[in-house]
Amino acid sequence: MAVLVPIDGDGDGEGEGGRAKAVTDPAPAPAPAPMDMDGDRGALDVLAPAPMAMDLDRDRGRDRDGYGDGEALVASTRNGRGRGRGHLNDLPEDILAVILRRLLDTRAAARTSLLSRRWRHVWKWVSGLFLHHYQPHDSSIVRAALAAHAVHAVTNINKLYVVCLRSATPDAAASWIRVAAPLISGELAFCNRASVPFHMLFDEVFSDPIEERGALELPCFTRATKIALRLGFLGLSLPPSGVFAALRELRLSFVRFHGELTLDDTVMPFLEGLEIYSARGLASLTLRLKHLNWMNLSAVRGLLRLNAVVPRLKFLTVSCCFRSSTWLVAMAGVCIVAEELQVLKWLDWYCPRLIKFSQMPRLYVLSVSPFYPYGRHRQHTKFNPSCDRLLKTFSRIRCLEMLVFIEPHLGGVNPLMEGITRLPDIRFLHLQFSAHGHVYGASVLYMLTMCTGISNLKIGGDRYKDQDVCPPNCSCDQPPNWRDNKDISMRSLREVQMLNFRGKEHELDLLRVLVRVATGIRRIRITCHRSFAAWERLSAVIRSFARPETSVEVSQAPPSLQRQ
Incomplete structure (x- = not known):
């Protein structure tokens, strides 16, 4: 392993004219995953199974105290007086957490726990988690990461991004979403069937028949501000009770509904943005949201009724929802009350007898x-x-x-x-x-x-x-x-x-x-x-x-x- 060691000066890079050179250091022997003194060893086994090739403390088997010299990671630096050094290991935990978040990979961040004892829980300071799981029936890696983060986390999770490359089952998805619900104070993003190209997923909107993949009941996220779910045509339903008290933005794509969906101020009292993109099975959509500012409905196949009372709505896009001949025969009507609307993008079929708009005196742009x-x-x-x-x-x-x-x-x-x-x-x-x-x-x-x-x-x-x-x-x-x-x-x-x-x-x-x-x-x-x-x-x-x-x-x- 190539590392930086000090040459010239007093041997640690602090001498006058101290500088560093690269030398080849034999790779350390594989080390076992660190013992978990707080009961979350299983999470580390899952998240960080591979040993790290670098020991931040440079103790080579000595008892780690978290205060090693760190020359393996950062070379000695010179200041105006010729002395001083910059050690990654000397940074405060919150700064280290910012650095680890930039990895956009929680598995890699967790592996830093092998660097030194001080780094053992640093990854749990990271406020954004980016997780993958590959087995449709097994999302234990996501649950373990959430549980481990919850034990020592100083900050709440302000972004959780979970990707499943294959088609996750509803039970596998629900098992980690239930764990995440009380922990998230910011954004939740879930992408299911991520390995399927976008255009193939879009084709499924208009394909007959479509594979039945089961349904997921979304728990109540009381503190989440944004939820974005790309479900790969898993079914979705809202919880029978509870208030999404902090939710400002809801994006649902490639979702399968089962009939009706109602969103109102009793469930989402401060919702400002709503997007439903490439959905099936949504026959009736009812909205009573006084804070809604923008809405995008696109490729919602089978939508027969839309009733929206959204007095503060300013931006509305409706595209490819009402074009099929089936809809023209069975439609129940559209009524949109949005007196503050400024931008209307109606990229769809229109008939004044069946589609009613309120007066929109502030309308500025029409598409x-x-x-x-x-x-x-x-x-x-x-x-x-x-x-x-x-x-x-x-x-x-x-x-x-x-x-x-x-x-x-x-x-x-x-x-x-x-x-x-x-x-x-x-x-x-x-x-x-x-x-x-x-x-x-x-x-x-x-x-x-x-x-x-x-x-x-x-x-x-x-x-x-x-x-x-x-x-x-x-x-x-x-x-x-x-x-x-x-x-x-x-x-x-x-x-x-x-x-x-x-x-x-x-x-x-x-x-x-x-x-x-x-x-x-x-x-x-x-x-x-x-x-x-x-x-x-x-x-x-x-x-x-x-x-x-x-x-x-x-x-x-x-x-x-x-x-x-």
Whole structure:
């Protein structure tokens, strides 16, 4: 084993000019797991079965007193007077606990108990536990770690993160969750079936049949502030009694419910955030939560009734919950009372007869379900009218966001752009395209004919890799004279922003049209996709047709913000 030992000076690195060099030290003989003087030897056997290769006290078998010289871990250092040293072993326990938490692996943190007697319980000072178990029927390693931490812990657990790579049984999950419930004063996160890719789990939302994996009853966490459960389609039910008095955020994903779920102020009196993502079996959801600030319901298959009285809700997203034909036949209705709502993202089917919103005078942003300007499938003719009905519900919105899909292979499909007949009175329009390499200029101009008073236009180009170029006379480029459009007057338009710009000629053609019809543009911002190599020269090209008073900014988005 390579360690650092002092050379020059007085032999311990404290002499004038003391320094350290690396030498090879024979590996120590395997040591047994330390005896547990407090009765939690079993936990250490499970968490730290492998002997450590480093003895922090350097006592080589001597009785450990926790005050060894520590040169094996930290070399001698020099201060302004030439003397002094920094020893990891000399740090206070709370600082050591912070260091161990950064390992994000409680098993590794527990192994430090073999370094010295002083380190025996340091891992139990760590306020965040990160645990794995691999056997579906056996979560004893998690229970043992929680029990051992509870014996000597100076601080409560403010984060518990448990991962099961395979499909844990309800009994195995419940056994450690019951132990954790009184210990957690912060966050609980549980990820079941972690080895299954995300897209495969998502496919199970809409698969028939699905394997029955049993149900888990969640105990009452009286002090937890956040609970995030990714259950891999284990069943879930709430306790029949008890109050989640400190809970502020609840996230449930890949969960299987059994009929109804009710969340109200008697159970979760201070809940501020709720997410239910990719769930099955939830037919009826009732919410009476006066402190709820945001809510996200996405891919909740089989939801037939939603009744939410959430007077302080400000952000609401509903996506892919009400699209199946089964729901349209059996639905019982949706009623949402949210007078303080500011952002509504309704990316779903909408019918004003069955879906009721309260008055929302503070509504600022509206996002609507995907729109198909060209279509060949029957579902497109169903979704487009739904989108149009929702737009007509609101007379005035500050910002409108629309996701527009253009199919990869259009053939001779007729345009469906006329499916949108009116837009609200808006100031900001954000169009995000999934165009698969097709032209989208005609679709943009059609939308602009219904909102000529906007001041800000944002166009998000395709984030994904282009498909094959569309054939000549493709439907996406109709009408063919859109590049010569002189009928639109955008006098209020001041800023145009284009994202994921790829340098295609049709993208530049759209910019030329916008500059021509909007004489008041003062700023053009282009963020290029990383596949566009000539982005640094693009600014000069745009300035060649933009007005002199228009500011042109061109940049390239970092790879982390783009997809191929």
